[in-house]
Amino acid sequence: MIIIFLFAGAILFACSMIFMHRGINKMIWVTLGLILSIGSVVLIALNYNIYLGMKEVNQTQTYPLTSSVKGKHAILYQQIGTKDERIYYYATNPLQQKLAKTDPTTGTTKIKRNSKLNQVKITRKTRVYKNEEMRLLFSNGVPNKQFVSQDYEFHLMSGWTLEKVSHQKQ
Incomplete structure (x- = not known):
């Protein structure tokens, strides 16, 4: 809709400059x-x-955490780069065949020890329009439910370890 206002303003300006005679109306x-x-x-x-016209919405989901390695109480991680950037491989179901992984480029990952339960809390932040008028005005510019970040928080009981994996395993 804002694009329509832009074109209407440009046409109104151009037509009134070209076709109207001098005077207060022009x-x-x-x-x-x-x-x-x-x-x-x-x-x-x-x-x-x-x-403008958007607000951030957080959606948090908590999943039970099971070991990434059979027979051990461990979460796997892979070091990337030279900083504290890591990819963590985790499972939320003991029957899960493929491990889920975190993405360090889209958010943060925190490890909290000595928890009462093993769980992972995933917080997904998105931007949505504040109201229907803003959505109508800007809907052709920025999409609704635009992804911002996804943060992971691992709660591990005592006795659980972090194990580094080789670069080839994924």
């Missing part, structure tokens, strides 16, 4: 077209830069 229509065009461009820029 100045009013030119000013109105200019305000509509510039205002639309400013709103589009604000929507792309500070997500």
Whole structure:
């Protein structure tokens, strides 16, 4: 809808500048077209830069955590880069064939020890429009339910370890 306002303002400005005779009516229509065009461009820029009309929504899910290694109480990790960036491999079901993994590029991962239960808490942050008017105004720019980040928090009981895996295992 904001694009329609931008085009309408540009057409109004251009047509009033070209086809109208000098006078107060011309100045009013030119000013109105200019305000509509510039205002639309400013709103589009604000929507792309500070997500005008959107709010962040957190969705948290907690899953029971089972060992990544059969016969041990361990969570596997793979070191990437030279910093504390790691990929953690975890299972939420003992019958799970393929291990799930964290993504260090989309969020943070925290390990909390001496918990009462083994569990992983996954918090997914998305941006949604504040109301229907904002969605209608900006729906052709930034999509609704835009992904922001996904944070992982592992709660491990005492006795559980972190084991490093080779680069080839995934």
